[in-house]
Amino acid sequence: MLALNNLQILYDRAIEAVRDVSLQVPAGSIVALLGSNGAGKSTILKAVSGVLYQEDGEIVSGTIQLDGAALAGSSPRAIVQKGVVQVPEGRxxxxxxxxxxxxxxxxxxxxxxxxxxxxxxxxxxxxxxxxxxxxxxxxxxxxxxxxxxxxxxxxxxPKLLMLDEPSLGLAPQIVETIFDAIISLNKDSGLTVLLVEQNAQLALQTAAYGYIIENGRIVLDGPAEKLRANDDVQEFYLGFSGGERKSMRDVKHYKRRKRWLS
Structure with a gap:
């Protein structure tokens, strides 16, 4: 359904927020996009929704396609009419x-x-x-x-629902209610979902496939079950290594970058 190919996005024609990002969201699936603050997740959603101009952002290369047709360049209203709707961070x-x-x-x-x-x-x-x-x-x-x-x-x-940090700042019981609704919508009506989350544990339990983005680049992707079992994901996103809780402060960032991008 949704395909991003080699997408590059700049703000103010100088700041590169997204570099060479490619991802697929098949029809009827839930796909998670994971990463820390400032990684480029929300920028990607804004690009798909056609609202980058509000923050002086622009797509300088690459394509966004919906069902094989170009989406980038369409007005936000036209994008909504085509069935792509976003729930922004902060409601x-x-x-x-x-x-x-x-x-x-x-x-x-x-x-x-x-x-x-x-x-x-x-x-x-x-x-x-x-x-x-x-x-x-x-x-x-x-x-x-x-x-x-x-x-x-x-x-x-919508045909495609994009959710930007739906669990942010909410009590666990409310989060459970919201994610149960997302899963039901997907199963009962075949709604396609692109889920942006910092809560990797929750996202990878909900999605069928996941992408991890750091500093504007996709560094890892795969089936959600495989990502949950990945040692690096467990250590740096799920917070576990060898069954023990670990702190991000105890880890050298460049080491995992070297492993993931090698």
């Missing part, structure tokens, strides 16, 4: 609007009847959102806001 709700008004904003490309059906779908998935539908979204808890943000994205009936 980015309209804080002064009610929950239901936020949801309806997500269905702006759809008919009134389709929007009504979309609301019922979201309310069935997240009963807590239905309970809060008349409340001002800015007063919701972080977990409730994340549910609304995902619900707003689903209102557009």
């Amino acid at each position: 980015a709700l309209f804080g002064t609007l009610s929950v239901e008004e936020n949801l309806l904003m997500g269905g702006f490309t759809r008919s009134r009847s389709e929007s009504a059906a979309g609301l019922e779908r979201v309310y069935a998935m997240f009963p807590r959102v239905k309970e809060r539908r008349s409340q001002v979204s800015g007063y919701l808890s972080g977990g409730e806001q994340q549910m609304v943000a995902i619900g707003r994205a689903l209102m557009g009936d």
Whole structure:
């Protein structure tokens, strides 16, 4: 479905944020993109969504394709109409609007009847959102806001849902609810998901395939089960080595870079 080929992205025509990145998100799959802060994960999602211009970013080489057709260069509205929807980091709700008004904003490309059906779908998935539908979204808890943000994205009936750090700052019980919903959407309706996460353990339990990005480059990829068993991933992303908890501060960064990029 989604294919990035040798993608290079610059900010302010000087700062290289992404270098020679290629990745595939097959239709009906969940693919995880893992990495630390500043690795380039969010930049990739913004490139796919067509919103790099908001931060003076631009694609200088490479391609982005959806079902074999070029996606880069399309307007954000056109990209949404093609079925690609992003849930941004930090939720980015309209804080002064009610929950239901936020949801309806997500269905702006759809008919009134389709929007009504979309609301019922979201309310069935997240009963807590239905309970809060008349409340001002800015007063919701972080977990409730994340549910609304995902619900707003689903209102557009996406083919590809991109999630940027959906677990960030949330209580474990809320995270479980959200990831159960993601898995159900994938299994029950075949929704394709590109999941950006720092929580590697959670992401690799959810996804079928994963990519690890560092300093704007993909340094490792493979089936999620294989990545979970990889010694380097266990040590540096899952925090275990030989059954003991390890600290990133105890490890020389260049050593794993040398292993992964050799």
